[in-house]
Amino acid sequence: MSWLDRLRGGFQKTADKVADNLTGLTSRAALDTSTLEDIEEALIASDLGPEASHRIREAIARQTFEKLDERGLRSILADEIEKILAPVAKPLQITGFPRPHVILVIGVNGSGKTTTIGKLAKWLKEEDYGVLLAAGDTFRAAALEQLKIWGDRIGAPVISGKEGGDAAGIVFDGVKQATATGEDVLIVDTAGRLQNKTHLMEELSKIRRVLGRLNPEAPHDVLLVLDATTGQNALAQVETFRDSAGVTGLIMTKLDGTARGGILVAAAEKFGLPIHAIGVGEKADDLRPFDARAVARAIAGLPPE
Numbered sequence: 001m002s003w004l005d006r007l008r009g010g011f012q013k014t015a016d017k018v019a020d021n022l023t024g025l026t027s028r029a030a031l032d033t034s035t036l037e038d039i040e041e042a043l044i045a046s047d048l049g050p051e052a053s054h055r056i057r058e059a060i061a062r063q064t065f066e067k068l069d070e071r072g073l074r075s076i077l078a079d080e081i082e083k084i085l086a087p088v089a090k091p092l093q094i095t096g097f098p099r100p101h102v103i104l105v106i107g108v109n110g111s112g113k114t115t116t117i118g119k120l121a122k123w124l125k126e127e128d129y130g131v132l133l134a135a136g137d138t139f140r141a142a143a144l145e146q147l148k149i150w151g152d153r154i155g156a157p158v159i160s161g162k163e164g165g166d167a168a169g170i171v172f173d174g175v176k177q178a179t180a181t182g183e184d185v186l187i188v189d190t191a192g193r194l195q196n197k198t199h200l201m202e203e204l205s206k207i208r209r210v211l212g213r214l215n216p217e218a219p220h221d222v223l224l225v226l227d228a229t230t231g232q233n234a235l236a237q238v239e240t241f242r243d244s245a246g247v248t249g250l251i252m253t254k255l256d257g258t259a260r261g262g263i264l265v266a267a268a269e270k271f272g273l274p275i276h277a278i279g280v281g282e283k284a285d286d287l288r289p290f291d292a293r294a295v296a297r298a299i300a301g302l303p304p305e
């Protein structure tokens with residue numbers, strides 16, 4: 001299956017939900033205020049968020065025809081969602097020099113961090129970058145095991161320390177090793193215990209301090225991994241991590257397992273942070289930079305172009 005087909009398949013539940021919520025609205029006699037309000041409500045109920053839903057409503061209100069058919073509505077929806085997504089759809093750039101370019105990956109447990117690191121590493125390797133993975137989540141032995149499995153699967157070395165050890169120390173060793181072996185990118189897995197937020201933030205600050213001593217520009221990216229199935233909660237996580245952890249970009253995962261994919265649009269509109277990639281499955285090839293137009297069409301339930 002091509003990426004576009006998988007993308008469309010991944011967003012199917014979301015597209016069905018959007019279509020269900022809009023059912024009946026296009027057959028009304030006139031595009032009056034009450035219909036426009038119902039459309040806005042339907043979009044909010046589809047997780048697109050109040051700002052984006054209002055913006056789309058305004059665009060629909062500007063249409064000249066009195067009666068919108070379903071296809072027409074989908075097509076305006078796709079155009080407007082694309083306008084919201086396009087400014088934030090930015091592929092990750094590996095620019096860090098001297099090497100390695102350091103990517104910190106953060107997010108709460110279970111958001112899909114480790115899987116995302118595996119997929120990201122595979123994709124970077126396909127682009128001919130040498131990748132080293134650092135197991136900075138020293139709190140859970142299972143996290144290290146999982147990272148090693150991904151490392152073996154995609155042929156990327158993994159640097160780790162003792163369970164319960166110092167994450168910043170592993171990151172330090174990671175930069176040293178990548179420099180010695182000439183790897184281009186160091187991707188760091190981190191612990192995700194939000195319940196112990198102060199400690200977590202202290203640990204991230206320490207990692208940053210240690211990195212800064214080796215290269216003032218590192219980390220070059222701080223990526224927050226969000227689980228789309230958690231809906232509004234994912235937005236709350238951006239707020240929690242954005243300032244305290246210096247998030248530079250987002251990756252949204254599990255868009256395939258949910259009807260709540262509209263949250264991607266809400267996040268784009270609300271935060272304006274770059275969204276570097278989206279995950280639409282558990283396999284190594286299920287993460288790609290996202291194409292605003294293709295995603296917008298998938299959410300609106302239109303076929304790939």
Ligand SMILES: Nc1nc2c(ncn2[C@@H]2O[C@H](COP(=O)(O)OP(=O)(O)OP(=O)(O)O)[C@@H](O)[C@H]2O)c(=O)[nH]1
Pocket residue numbers: 107108109110111112113114115116143146192253254255256257279280281282286
């Ligand atoms: N359907 C689907 N599942 C995903 C996706 N990304 C990750 N998963 C699954 O989500 C679960 C959690 O992913 P992990 O990568 O372990 O998440 P984590 O944030 O590292 O969690 P901890 O290891 O608990 O810190 C796993 O079963 C993954 O296979 C995705 O895009 N789609």
